[in-house]
Amino acid sequence: MVTKKAAELTLTFADQESISDLDTFIDRSGLLDNAAVRLVAKDSIVVAWVQVLAPRGLNDTTPTVLGMRGAELAAPAKFDIVVPIDSLRARFANTEKTAEGFVVTMPMQTPTVRWKIPLPPQTGWQPLGKVGASDLQSVVRDGMKIIKRKVPNNAEEHVVRSYRSQVWGTTISNSLGMPAGVALGAETLGFFGDKIMSVSVKDPWIRLSASRGDILAKLTPTLLEG
Numbered sequence: 001m002v003t004k005k006a007a008e009l010t011l012t013f014a015d016q017e018s019i020s021d022l023d024t025f026i027d028r029s030g031l032l033d034n035a036a037v038r039l040v041a042k043d044s045i046v047v048a049w050v051q052v053l054a055p056r057g058l059n060d061t062t063p064t065v066l067g068m069r070g071a072e073l074a075a076p077a078k079f080d081i082v083v084p085i086d087s088l089r090a091r092f093a094n095t096e097k098t099a100e101g102f103v104v105t106m107p108m109q110t111p112t113v114r115w116k117i118p119l120p121p122q123t124g125w126q127p128l129g130k131v132g133a134s135d136l137q138s139v140v141r142d143g144m145k146i147i148k149r150k151v152p153n154n155a156e157e158h159v160v161r162s163y164r165s166q167v168w169g170t171t172i173s174n175s176l177g178m179p180a181g182v183a184l185g186a187e188t189l190g191f192f193g194d195k196i197m198s199v200s201v202k203d204p205w206i207r208l209s210a211s212r213g214d215i216l217a218k219l220t221p222t223l224l225e226g
Contacts, residue, residue, distance in 0.1 A: 009106040011039075011046055012075035016095070016102055022048055023092045025069040025213060026085055028189050036110050037085050040119070041077035045070055052185035052215065053168055054114060062165040064117065065181040067189045069213035074101035082115045083107045120216045125200040125207060129176055133192040136183035143167045143180055177201070178217070182208050185215040 013019050026037050029050035038049040052065035087107035095102040151163050168181035176199050186192060191210040198209045208215040 009077070009079050009081065011041060011077055011104045011106070012073055012098070012101045013071065013095075013104070014074040014101045018071050019092050019095065019102060019104065022046075022069060022071050023089055025067075025189060026050065026089060029067060030085055031188050032185075035085060036082050036112050036115065037088060038080070038082045038115050038119075039088075039106070040080045041073070043076050043078070044073045046073055046077065047071075049119065050189075051114060052188070053164075053181045054117075055165075056114075056161070060161065060165065061169060062161065063169045063179045063181050063217055065168070065179065065185050065215065065217040066120070067185050067213060067215055069189075079106075081106060081109050082112055084110050120205045120207070121202055125202045128199045128201045128206070130196050131173070131176065131178070131199055131208070133186075133195050133197065136186055136197075137192060139172050139180050139183040140187045143170075143184065176206070178206055178208070182206070182215045182217050185217075186210065189213060189215070191215065 026048060029037065032050065032052050034050050040047045040049065047068055047070045050067045052067050053062050054064050055062045083106060091104050091107055095104050097103075146167055147163055151160055168179065168184055170180045172178055172180045172183065178199065186197075186208060189212075191197070191208075191212045193212055194210045200207050200209065204218050205216050206218075
């Protein structure tokens with residue numbers, strides 16, 4: 001993480017469309033109980049990371065599932081920060097037009113223990129196979145039905161999280177070793193524009209790649225009961 005103030009940091013985009021695409025991705029992540037986004041800028045690329053699922057506490061078996069989307073920059077930048085989603089989206093809506101492009105000044109960083117995790121590696125991924133969007137959409141529908149059927153309306157938060165962990169931590173493909181939480185992330189973040197998506201692996205991570213971004217997860221050996 002950088003030590004200088006986030007307010008001094010900027011991202012420069014070549015056009016407003018790039019900003020709009022990133023804004024849509026970050027906005028959709030708010031549906032997943034996200035209040036902050038991690039931005040990693042290096043040279044001419046910035047990658048936005050959001051949490052789809054993550055364990056909270058030592059006894060929580062919820063799998064770690066992350067969503068990411070990258071964007072090209074018109075000017076190089078280098079930082080790794082966590083900022084509030086609402087503040088960042090407000091900055092996206094108020095860019096400064098310069099000779100280099102559209103400049104977005106970063107909001108102040110927000111301290112959060114949820115992002116004190118190592119990010120997946122950038123290289124060394126091995127192709128594992130393909131998966132259809134329709135199959136993953138079925139996984140999401142089935143998972144939602146199970147949660148709705150099993151979780152009481154007045155259930156406490158730890159009970160809800162327990163059932164969600166069981167459902168979304170389930171391995172949905174023995175050949176690919178992919179947890180159901182990957183499907184949840186792809187659905188929520190709007191990645192099902194592709195009918196077929198690629199799957200790759202870099203132990204202990206598995207990655208689902210689409211044209212709109214990637215979903216990455218660590219495996220959790222939990223059995224799904226219908």
